[in-house]
Amino acid sequence: MNIFLVDDNKQFRDAMKVYLNQALRHNIVGEAENGLEFLQRYEYKNDIILMDLNMPELDGYAAIKQAFIRDTRIRAIAVTMFKDNAYLKKLIEMGFKGCVYKSEVFKKLPIALNEVLKGNLYFPEEISLE
Template identity: 35%
Template sequence: MIRIFLVDDHPIVRDGIRSLLVQEPGLEVVGTAGNGQELLDQLPDTPADLVLMDINMPVLDGYATTARLREEHPDVRVLALSMLAEEHYVGRMLEAGARGYVLKSASKDEIIHGIRQVMEGRMFLCTEIGLAMLRKVLDWNTVSVNAEPKKTELLSKREREVLQLIAEGLTNAEIAEQLFTSKRTVETHRQNLLEKTHAKNTAALVKLALADGLIK
């Protein structure tokens, strides 16, 4: 029996995933938590084999929680379960110690397959993530090794959408409402934009994007 702990700050997501997993033989959901700290507080009394871990959460996010688990509970394996598809997020979670990454849009069968693969000691990426990375590798091989890409060429489609709305003067809350996502996710995108472009602030970020013709 694989003992699974669900960690996500949205109760409706936790309930939905739980309802999928409880129907599967050999899987048992032993606990749920709304953030990483709640998980760490419960683990001593609720042993688990695998944690299905969201990334963007209050108090203690998925990156920090996964790193803590690697140090404090090395036998507990982590499978990231997120709506964030960009390789930046995948890389950070794997670097923190996750053994796999599955999108919330994945099918029930793929999520369960990911759980079993991780528990068998293998690394796992869902099909959508794996194909996206393969396409990027193939595209990269067609580009001259001497070509220096613009900083803004490193941005994902969603990051470009957020950047356009930032340039239009929208707040994080307004961007979140327009893109049907959470304010915390927008804040993460904004920070990633600054890191990828090495811009010191939002004004410099917008100036760079205008110079590259990325935004209107």
């Protein structure tokens, strides 16, 4: 699986690269520290985008919204610390295919990646998909 990683925290990106490459055997094909850099670097031929929501310059919501204008086939999973239901429901409206809390990333991310790759949605149970 080819993954593009977007997060403003370099330590988190580095940890995720090791985890995704070594533990899950996935390829990191690109990374960016904010939404603007993501839009400049993304080539629209990756399997999954892992996107932080709260970043400087251009947040994850705005970045995915702009990316969807270019290619509606994008499969993005939000990786966030925020657990506010209204905030998270916006993910569905913006076109995200899944969401994993950073506090549960090592436990839930493999499940989310597999579900989204199969064409399904994966969101925390407390987020209503209706």
